[in-house]
Amino acid sequence: MFEEQTGYIMSRHSKDVQGGLEITFYIKTESETVRVIPERQSSSFFTNAPLDYFPNEIRDVEVLECGLRDFNNDATLMVRSRSLLLQQQMIAFIQKGEYLVYEEDVKPHDRYLMERNIRGAVRFIGKRDGNTFTEAKLISGDFTPDWKVWSLDIETSVSRNELLSVGIVSQNNKIAFVVSDTVQDVPNTYFFPDEQRLLLALIKFFKRHNPDIIIGWNVIGFDLLFLDKRCKLLGIKPAFGALGEAWSIRSVEGKGKYFATIPGRVVLDGITLLKVGGFHFDSYSLNSVSKSLLDDGKLIHGGDRWQEIERLHSEEMDKFVAYNLQDCELVKRIFEKLDLIELQKTRIDLTGIPLEQTGGSVAAFENLYLPRLHKAGWVAPAWRDEPFVPSPGGFVMSSVPGLYKNVLVFDFKSLYPSIIRTFYIDPLARAVASHLAGKDLSNVNSDVDQEGVEDHVDDDCPVPGYLGASYDRSVAILPALVSELAQARENAKRDGNEILSYAIKIIMNSFYGVLGSNVCRFYHAELASSITMRGHELLNRSKKWMEEKGAKVIYGDTDSLFVTLSCPDEEVHERGNELCGLINEGLKDWCKEFAGLESYLELEFETLYTRFYMPTIRGQEEGSKKRYAGITNGEMVFKGLEAARSDWTPLAKRFQKELFELVFHDQDPREYIQTFVSDLTTGKLDAEIIYTKQLSRPISQYSKTIPPHVRAAMMIDSKREELNQPLEYNQGRKFVSFYYQHSGVTPFESGDAISNVDYDHYIEKQITPIADSVLPFFGLSVTKILTKQIELL
Template sequence: MANLSDNFISKEVQASGVGTNNSAFGFVLTRKTYDTRRGMVISLWLVTEQGPINLKITDEYALLFIHQTEQEKALGLLAKHQLQPAKVTPLVLKTFAHQAVTGLYFAKLRDFYQARELLKQHDIKCFEDDIRPEDRYLMERFVTDNCYFTGQTSSYATNQAHQYPILYQAKCKKSAGDIELSMVSIDLECCPKGELYSIGLYSDTCQKVMMIGKPEPLDESCDYIEWLANEAALLQRFLAWVKEHDPDVFIGWNVVNFDFSLFQKRYDLHGIPFAIGRDNSAPNWRKQRNSEQNFMDIEGRVVIDGIDLLKSATYNFASFSLDNVAHELLGKRKQVKDVENRLYEIVDNFHHNKKALAAYNLEDCRLVWQIFEHTDLLAFAKLRAKLTGLSLDRIGGSVAAFTNLYLPKLHRAGYIAPNLGDGKSDLISPGGYVMNSIPGLYRNVLVLDFKSLYPSIIRTFYIDPMGLIEGLRAEGLKVEELKVESEDIVAQNQTVPGFDDAYFSRKKHFLPAIIDELWAERDKAKRDKNTALSQAIKIIMNSFYGVLGSTGCRFFDPRLSGSITKRGHQILKTTKQWIEDIGYQVIYGDTDSIFVAIGESHKVKESRRIGKELEQLINQKWNEHIACEYQIESKLEIEFETHFSRFFMPTIRGLADVGTKKRYAGLVINEADKSSNESSRPNERMVFKGLETVRTDWTPLAKDFQQTLYHKIFHDEPVSDFVLDTVNQTRAGQVDEKLIYRKRIRRKLDDYIKNVPPHIKAARAADAINLANGQKEKYQKRGHIEYVLTTQGPQAIEHQSAPLDYDLYIERQLKAVADAILPFVDLSFEQITDNQLDLFSS
């Protein structure tokens, strides 16, 4: 800490030093605002190259806006209740309705909140009153992750192992650079009642399990165990370890709602302050409205849940259990014999084999760490913070990200943001355009995909919240000028038409430029093979349409979202017509993709050549059409994405002539990888979309059967023997292990009243047996259940008492899969199985 003290304690850091001294640069880890006797303080914890530092910003105010026409009424009301603002400033800013506003600045958060409620109670409209001061402070300075900072006076925040400089009267501004964050994976083991057994900790520099129990002889393989006498000692030791090792980030699996939530309960039970913050403070807990999700804020530290962050990075798994995700990503499993009933094994190991429990505890920590490393999740979180201003632990937050990026630019253009519900709401914005499909079994189907279609539409047609207001205003001016027959029509050609009477300014907008910048950064990330950055940018860009179409966004206006989706409809329909004018058949289209059947006679190489020709032709036609029609540059770009040598578009069950949507399968052959050996098969892959193979509510039997059946049909191989063999094996009990359903229970069992599905029936029956046996109910609080269909109905696998209903499996699983595709090769499931019966009857 010596260098940091020299820079910030012994003398004032001069403004001229900002940007030239590395010690004045850091990553914003946590933020909050609180009141003191002297006024409001914004507290920022930063990680610098010299260590953590706490900035105290004391000259900011909590701010809201009101109409200037209501200023006198508002001030009289506030004065009557002794809630006078510290500053009252009429501003040049205006609302989207072009009404002037006054800023009311409050020195204390308490006064701000009370004044806000009072004004609303008296029907005085407040604007931007939901933006917290710490967020406003950072966004108005365009600080997202890193900043340069200065301070004038200083003291220390002290714990048992470290002293952290505190800078008062701090100033910040945006900076570039990168700061490495220290991270530790944490996992608790406990009994069913919540009493702690052990705490596991894992990082690249630490492997430790703190275990309650009498010391046992340890060999080198388990020298990471530290023995504690009881739970109170365990809790105290954990705090001491945190203060000693001083991690910036805790990671784990369901780590907030389970591990840290249990921590808080156990510390409270023992009367021990959960002083885990860098200033020795306890966490601040928050609960999301209408949700069981808990959130926590720790001064100077961040807790990141692996499940939430994987979902934010658009990972998708059949189950987000640690065991399953580790298996799918790493090829590893948890160190427990029975994952579903691991709690009983944990309890048994604590009493009889603590070394095994410690190994299990540490391995869970290690698996989470390795998942983070494998997917580069911390880098993803940091890059998301850099691009959006969201904190590392923020879940979702697309609306907040848009606000962070857009609001400062909007203010500098002379506007304040609207409130929720201010946008025009008597319109309906449609979703993406999905064409009616033409069902069939095809050879040579090409898929052409518009690259990031919705962001491209925003860029091309200048779709933007402020641009809409300026565009409508310009059109209004044009109408007024035409009425007086002015020779100088000021608004002429200043707008681009949208849909639903929307017009967008050609010059006054921000969102297209924001996307342009992100687009360029993503192209660079792709060139640099920076997968985490590329994915983070893609998610952010694609979220902008959703934000504009969300009633939870202050900029919501159906004319914005409608001008995106309806333009998308127009683009797909026009592209389809252009392709069919050439002579090819468009058999399907979905949001941004076109599926084109080009005929059976083409080889792989020739098919791909046609795909590239279509790509060039369509891009050229859109460039010409948009330049001619709107006098703007097209940012649309279609790419030839996939050539299916065989492709299957099924029908809707029960409707022989009606094709499905979002459900298909195809065979892709990569001729470039073809072996020189003529007898070998080229490298190939099967693609399934929306079919049983990729659905979690079908058995492994159905999935394996579908994959093999489609593979045979795509390669023109006979299928009757395969179908019969699968039916016979099923009836003979040879594939029982593939007949297990695994489904999520999404609600409490009692919440299922009408149309109770099979897995809920199995769960209720299983818990009734558990209660009768004096055991704890297993399925009441959601989770997953594995069950089978028996002659006595659905039963959980651990309580199966009746024979499997093989006829039901054959009818619902095998026949349903087979009859979707067999008619396209002039066969049916009944025809194949009846032929076998005829053989036996003869």
């Protein structure tokens, strides 16, 4: 009996079953999660091989004329196979004849959804048998899921490499599964005599309560990976799928990346989502992020916390369980505070990438671009084995160092998307223009002149780019796509939908990176360079026009210009808005003259710094880049300076902030510096002298140079080895804390006493560089100030 339902796609899969392809979607409906198998399944790709290359009949394979052309303007055929194995055999057969294959790596389940414009929400009808729908048809829907989210965290015995507990916190419950010889009176806790029985109970718990989304902190690379290894060791099938299927936990060798596939469920890692969402922290440890966002933290932290965890497990079970569940609670609260799940869902609703795919800029681009490309009559280009040619970076000009009043910052709104939209930057448009110009489209590394063409052309001519590229405006796809997204973002802003607006911004800004990345099939050096080099030109033109109007440009970076004006304070805003309007009108006229283009470039008067500091490069007179400080709307802002960097001590950060508070308010800093140094040397600031830095790789891989934090890590692990304890830093990617004694680098771990501090090191390496970057503007230096202090003693 056929039944119709609505739902949201949780996971998607393709595999051969009994010699034929089976595409499966796990869909969350209002009441359950079901398995949906569409009718008439096949896997397809394209080729430029001629029809007579193929035998007349190939069982379970169709070779069809499809009316689509490749980027060399050659006709293509579609090859449709009834199994994945057959597709691989057909690809090998075609490549043996030295013909090209296109889009052969697009997974059948992704193509199925892409061709039907299905993103996340779906309507489907099929023949129901229990939890499975067969012979199904799917179309796009508007279902809004009510997620059942579990925050999961495990605790392990480092000394025995065994599982101690699994904590789960959901919307309404907190539950811990604990391995223990005795059942104890701890609320919301289930006890099991061994790991095997705990894991079996956990699998049953998943099946009974059916979570949709599992969240955690490094949850795949640590928690799930550890559970998976213990299941394998104990001979347990990790049947954590929605309908009892086994999960798959895998890694990319040598890259430290981990992936989890759980049929019908999704795993989202907090660290990854923060980075994808553009949230920046000095440290992405759970304790650091929760302290910053929630003003709360882990109940135990520090390098030796594993010892305390094991002690609590043995001696104070209630505190052990509280520790485990607190980690789950912190993750849950971070996800809720930043709306990370809603942000991820919004990305899926916009692009159609899988819900589990937290990154995926290339996949998002292709999901949006390929259907439009096919509709226009083209297939994507073949993968090319060629050296990567990086595009020039964003515009950055040397700064004019100094202390300033009233520095105006002008930003181009969505500069790179606006360049794509205005100048028709597009893979297909480049290919068609190149073909019409008689170029060999297979040659990616064009040696044509490096400058953009600026001769006047009429509206029907290709738009000049860089590295010899030009763009046929009549076929360009990406500018229209950017226009759609830009309008959707404006609508989202108007409606107060901040998450949608932000998600669209992330997607639009990713297009430049995708086109400049050789992991994308559309990569071409001309594409990314035509974006960044045009950006350089626009910033330089705007700078020139501003200076012709009497402004002084003291710095420029990517999409921004920092400007001072010679006018009274009360006229700054009015003059800034006036200057902004003049530049926008100039850009509009220039685009029309350049190639008959409508300008979507928009300069905005973004920020006014009432006080502003631009330093020199340390030890030089040349102005620095990407480093400055200022006051705007009464708040101090630091970019790239010590106060904003994670590898400087809390001592240095506080010193810089307090020093600049005085400097920006025209107060004499000498007494403050003298007092600060006095407090430092008398031990009053010892709690702030700790350096914390992350290892980029295991300490065994450091050989040529041994930085201070690596020396500290080596000392810690050497001591642990002597005590026959597990090593802490042999895996890399961990934070190391240390400070300087007179004897040199000294490791610091939670609870250690600080002694024999080399205060001269901190004066020389932390205080003096910060102070002497600004004191010369007052004719002062740290040496003069401290020498004067000594003379007065």
